Amino acid sequence: MSAIIGTTQYLCYFNQGPNGLPFNDDAQCSGPTSIVQGGITASMPGGSWVGSLASGLLSDKFGRKVSIQVGAVIWLAGSTISCAAINIPMLIVGRFINGLCVGICSSQVPVYVSELSPPRRRGLVVGTQQWAITWGVLIMFYISYGCSFLEGTKAFRIPWGFQMVPALVMCVGLFFMPESPRWLARHDRWEECHQILSAIHGHGDLDNSFVQMELQQLNEVCALERDQADVSYLDLFRPNVIWRTHIGMFVQIWSQLTGINVIMYYITFVFGMAGLTGNANLVASSISYVINVVMTVPALLYVDRIGRRRLLILGSVSLTFWWLLCAGLMGKYGSPAPPGGVNSIAEESWTITGKPAKVVIACSYLVVASFAPTWGPVSWIYPPELMPLGLRGKAAAMSTSSNWIFNFALSYFTPVAFVNIKWKTxxxxxxxxxxxxxxxxxxxxxxxxxxxxxIEKVFANGTSSPWKMAMGGFRSIDSDKEESVQGIKSEQDPPLHVENSNKEGGATGTVEAV
Structure with missing residues (x-):
């Protein structure tokens, strides 16, 4: 949206300003009002909130892979409606349907990827998913920017139509991917689980020691849950789980309250207040997306060394500094915009010029540079790691729904905030x-x-304070893996293998030493 909402074609087609309703071709069109533009932008995260809540039920019943494919099909429908939109309500409906997909996929893709990842590389692999998202944002921005030179509605219909292509590729490509071994284990499909674990951890060797250790751990976890009734969202608030639920939800809430989507969605507004117009604004805005891609790379390299907690603290401290610096500059050197607003902002807002404006632009880039290697990837890596297997799908849905409801609020109210509280935003x-x-x-x-x-055992057994754990309370998998594998090798029983047994009421699988 950020590359489109400031273009003449968009502003005139969806115009609500003084030049007439609804679709005036006058080049001076002021576009939707701030509150309507907030609604257009927020319609997608609003749908994402609904989709993320539904994704837990979908994922637990049909599997991680199938739920992601369902999301891709929904995306195709929403993109079709958005691409064909002839008025604002139709655009909002299309984006809301798109949001249902985003909610499903943003909840279940991190779960799917984390459950397929080797422990020592889980941060890298799940973080790479976030890096892929930054590439998608960058590519779509430049496609939208290139289309801004086209005449008429092609300027926004082509990018809104093009976004169907990756959804189609993902939906088809997932047919060739395995299901989550942990989801298979929970549904007593042990033979498939064993095959997939051996492919991930043992290069296809079913008797690999680490594969046997993973199977044993999975069997222990599933044995504890096997006699329980189907879990519900209320189980996330049980006394022994609620602390983890609160952490998973708040890491997503805080990731939105970093203000990153003020930059991602409305950077053309921010730069408009700083005096940039037209193509200069779009080109300058695009730099933030390049920074987002480049600065996510350090997180991929170091998240499994530095850890989740340190990166989050480093990111929040730096973000606090840049936002407060922007606030100080805007408050001291800025002034109310003239009647009619400035540049791409249709209503009266705030404006700043000269060297302070350049510092505000630089700080906007630094906000992205601080978020990308810290809260960006870690907020998706962290929540799926916290929860027990039986609750993981619903817990991911709950934490992601927290992300999207705050995303919705910020998307909706940011244009209004620029108009009403101005620099205090x-x-x-x-x-x-x-x-x-x-x-x-x-x-x-x-x-x-x-x-x-x-991780489940650490929470189940109780731990010391988080800041004490950070100074040595968690041992590295490098030492634990060798110890655990040696323990398996030294047992008197021969290697584990998978047996399936059919019992009354359905097929169940067990992992037994024979």
């Missing part, structure tokens, strides 16, 4: 940064280097 995000730093320090434990089953 920046101050608001600086204050959020202080809050998130304290919350992470006191409440967020470190999870790097552990298998998902080992």
């Amino acid at each position: 920046y101050l608001m995000f600086g204050i959020f940064g202080i809050g998130m730093t304290a919350h992470v320090f006191f409440c967020f434990p470190e999870t790097k280097g552990k298998t998902l089953e080992e």
Whole structure:
């Protein structure tokens, strides 16, 4: 949206300003009002909130892979409606349907990827998913920018139509991918689970020691859950789980309150207030997406070494500084915009010029540079690691729904905030940064280097304070893996193998030593 909402073609086609309703071709069209533009932008995260809540039920019943494919099909439908939109309500409906897909996929893709990943590389692999998202954002921005030179509605219909292509590729490509071995284990499909684990961890060797260790851990976890009734969202708030639920939800809430989507969605508005117009604004805005791609790479390299907790604190401290600096500059050197607004912002807002404006632009880039290697990938890596197997799908849905409901709120109210509280919008995000730093320090434990089953044991057995754990409370998987494997090798029983047995009421599988 950020490359489109400032173009003449978009502003005139969806015009609500003084030049007439609804679709005036006058080059001076002011486009939708701030509150309507907020609604257009927020319609997608609004749908994402609904989709993320539904994804837990879908994923637990039909599997991680199938739920992602369902999301891709929904995306095709929403994109078709958006591409064909002839008025604002139709555009909002199309984007809301798109959001259903985003909610499903943003909840279940991290779960799917984390459950397929080797423990020592889980941060890298799940972080690479976030890096892929930054590439998607960058590519779509430049496609939209290139289409802005086309005449008429082609300027926005082509990019809105083109976004169907990757959804189609994903839907078809997933037919050739395995299902999550942990989902298969929970549904007693042990033979398939064993095959997939051996492909991931043992190069196809079914008797690989680490594969046997993973099977044993999975069997222990599933044995504890086998006699329980189907879990519901209410189980996320049981006394022994609610602490983890709160952490998973807040890592997503805080990731939105970093203010990153003020930059991602409305950077043309921000740069418009700083005096940039037309193509200069779009080109300058595109740099933020390049920074987003480049600065995600350090997280991929170091998230499994530095850990989740340190990156979150580093990110929140730096984000707080940049937002407060912007607020100070805007408050001291800025002034109310003239009647009619400035550049791509249709209503009265705020404006700043000269060297302070250049610093505000630089700080906007630094916000992205601080978010991309920290909260960007870690907020997706962290939540699936926290929860027990039986609750993981619903927990991911709950945490992601927290992301999208706050995304919705910020998308909707940011244009209104620019008009009403003006420069204090920046101050608001600086204050959020202080809050998130304290919350992470006191409440967020470190999870790097552990298998998902080992993390479950840490929470089940109780731990010391998160800041004490960060100084040595968690042992690395490098030492644990060797110890666990040696333990398996030294047992008197021969290697584990998978047996399937049919019992009354359905087929169940067990992992037994024989």
